[in-house]
Amino acid sequence: MARQRLNPFAFEPGASPLARLHPVAKLIFLLAITSLVMKSGVTLLLALALAATVLQWGLPLHGGASIGFVLWLSLFAAIVRGVLPGDGRLFDPATLGPSAYYALRLVAVFLFSRAFYATTRIAEIGDWITAGWRLLRKALIRIRPSRRTGNVIASARGSVTSPGGTGDAIEVDTDGSAPHADIADDPGIFITLTLLFLPRIFDLYTRIDEAGEIRGIRLRRRNVLRSLGMLQQLVFAGMRQAYRTSLAMEVRGYNPDRALRLRPFNAADWAVMAVPLLLLLLF
Amino acid sequence: MPELFRAENLCHVFPDGRKGLDALSLSISDGECILVAGRNGAGKSLLMRHFVGLSRPTSGMVYFRGVPLHTSIPRVRREVGYVFQDTESQIFGQTVAEDVAFGPANLGMTGKELDALVERALEEANLAGFASRRPHTLSGGERRRLALAGVLAMSPSCIILDEPFANLDLPSVRDVLEVLTRLRSEGKTIIVLTHEIEKMFRLASRMIVLDAGNLVFDDAPFSASLDIFDRCGLACPYEDHFPWLVRG
Numbered sequence: 001m002a003r004q005r006l007n008p009f010a011f012e013p014g015a016s017p018l019a020r021l022h023p024v025a026k027l028i029f030l031l032a033i034t035s036l037v038m039k040s041g042v043t044l045l046l047a048l049a050l051a052a053t054v055l056q057w058g059l060p061l062h063g064g065a066s067i068g069f070v071l072w073l074s075l076f077a078a079i080v081r082g083v084l085p086g087d088g089r090l091f092d093p094a095t096l097g098p099s100a101y102y103a104l105r106l107v108a109v110f111l112f113s114r115a116f117y118a119t120t121r122i123a124e125i126g127d128w129i130t131a132g133w134r135l136l137r138k139a140l141i142r143i144r145p146s147r148r149t150g151n152v153i154a155s156a157r158g159s160v161t162s163p164g165g166t167g168d169a170i171e172v173d174t175d176g177s178a179p180h181a182d183i184a185d186d187p188g189i190f191i192t193l194t195l196l197f198l199p200r201i202f203d204l205y206t207r208i209d210e211a212g213e214i215r216g217i218r219l220r221r222r223n224v225l226r227s228l229g230m231l232q233q234l235v236f237a238g239m240r241q242a243y244r245t246s247l248a249m250e251v252r253g254y255n256p257d258r259a260l261r262l263r264p265f266n267a268a269d270w271a272v273m274a275v276p277l278l279l280l281l282l283f
Numbered sequence: 284m285p286e287l288f289r290a291e292n293l294c295h296v297f298p299d300g301r302k303g304l305d306a307l308s309l310s311i312s313d314g315e316c317i318l319v320a321g322r323n324g325a326g327k328s329l330l331m332r333h334f335v336g337l338s339r340p341t342s343g344m345v346y347f348r349g350v351p352l353h354t355s356i357p358r359v360r361r362e363v364g365y366v367f368q369d370t371e372s373q374i375f376g377q378t379v380a381e382d383v384a385f386g387p388a389n390l391g392m393t394g395k396e397l398d399a400l401v402e403r404a405l406e407e408a409n410l411a412g413f414a415s416r417r418p419h420t421l422s423g424g425e426r427r428r429l430a431l432a433g434v435l436a437m438s439p440s441c442i443i444l445d446e447p448f449a450n451l452d453l454p455s456v457r458d459v460l461e462v463l464t465r466l467r468s469e470g471k472t473i474i475v476l477t478h479e480i481e482k483m484f485r486l487a488s489r490m491i492v493l494d495a496g497n498l499v500f501d502d503a504p505f506s507a508s509l510d511i512f513d514r515c516g517l518a519c520p521y522e523d524h525f526p527w528l529v530r531g
Contacts, residue, residue: 121378245373245375248375249375251360252437255390261384261393261397
């Protein structure tokens with residue numbers, strides 16, 4: 001159970017006001033702030049890292065435990081950078097400064113990302129992605145009828161078969177303006193399910209790891225063959241869960257033309273987007 | 284009552300040659316409360332998969348409201364709700380409200396109408412006040428009722444529940460039974476698949492017992508002979524072991 005708490009992908013909004021912000025505003029904030037972190041000087045970086053730490057306020061603490069992984073990664077990168085500088089020495093201490101700088105960048109990005117992931121409903125992001133895709137598709141159909149669109153329009157006149165040559169006419173709306181939606185027309189659901197499954201896969205891994213441990217097999221020991229065997233179980237269990245979920249979606253009437261819930265932006269959302277973009281322009 | 288489902292000589296043969304269902308014929312009408320019993324592997328879940336169009340018969344036919352079921356899948360989706368045994372895979376919202384809204388949103392509902400529907404479904408499933416909770420923080424019984432709420436939000440006329448009492452403690456079983464009793468009084472068709480028949484014995488108006496894909500009993504629950512339970516590996520509900528559950 002203790003290890004389950006390390007799940008870095010869990011949705012844990014806590015009491016944070018971040019949870020009330022618009023998901024798209026937070027996504028734009030995250031993208032802008034990540035670019036800023038990667039190119040900022042030391043003073044700004046320290047300020048950003050401090051801000052990222054403050055953002056963790058109100059979030060449950062346990063999700064932050066995986067920061068240990070980021071620190072190990074930084075240490076590994078530092079060692080790789082400093083070992084055998086080429087002048088006969090084993091290690092160059094001068095690389096430690098830039099390595100610490102690099103580690104701080106990673107930590108800041110991790111903390112901002114964690115604040116985003118822990119407080120954002122993935123389905124809302126998915127709905128915006130699908131809404132954007134629907135708009136784009138509509139615009140593309142108007143501007144440049146593609147082979148598919150051309151076929152669709154012709155099919156509406158009752159004369160064209162599908163590109164696959166199966167003889168099945170592509171379904172169209174009665175006005176012939178657009179085909180009926182299929183799963184490819186709902187990219188948001190892919191993103192939503194993928195991101196939603198990350199914590200579940202992580203929990204699944206924990207359960208398999210614990211089951212193996214009870215039977216004397218430890219994934220984290222250096223036994224590659226056994227570990228591969230356990231990972232194989234993880235893949236199969238993940239596939240089984242995905243299959244069951246797809247059945248459940250089917251039974252609950254999943255429809256690619258589903259109604260989307262698009263929350264409007266308020267003043268705080270605009271401010272959250274504007275600040276990092278402004279900083280990005282200034283620095 | 285109008286007929287809801289009808290199976291005619293329904294056969295299902297698995298790829299390895301095993302028979303899952305063997306020339307099964309039965310009919311289910313609106314408003315019935317049916318207990319489908321049988322040991323593990325008897326064909327209960329398989330029969331229901333045919334009723335919701337998730338499996339195709341090897342031979343025979345399934346009809347939904349008089350028309351071949353495979354031609355009326357969208358109507359089946361609107362009218363029939365299915366609560367799986369494994370509720371974990373059926374929950375895909377980050378919050379309880381988000382999960383319950385999934386079905387109605389697919390039916391095109393949005394805004395206040397959707398919110399009202401979610402609220403009502405949560406109340407019906409005794410989950411009022413749980414809207415902002417994360418599903419993985421719920422207990423087993425609460426998760427089961429969440430899966431039920433997700434189905435109720437689509438306002439189905441028929442609800443199928445696969446092993447709704449599995450892994451539940453006594454209070455959780457009572458909660459689920461309370462919801463089912465209310466749904467029955469509202470006139471919904473309820474089909475419960477379970478081998479724990481004592482829990483549904485009083486509530487059900489009809490009991491169907493399957494054994495190795497064959498229909499071995501189809502009548503009022505109290506008309507079943509002791510022999511049926513023995514033969515089909517079911518605990519006898521006539522004994523006084525479960526007085527707390529069989530109270531009407």
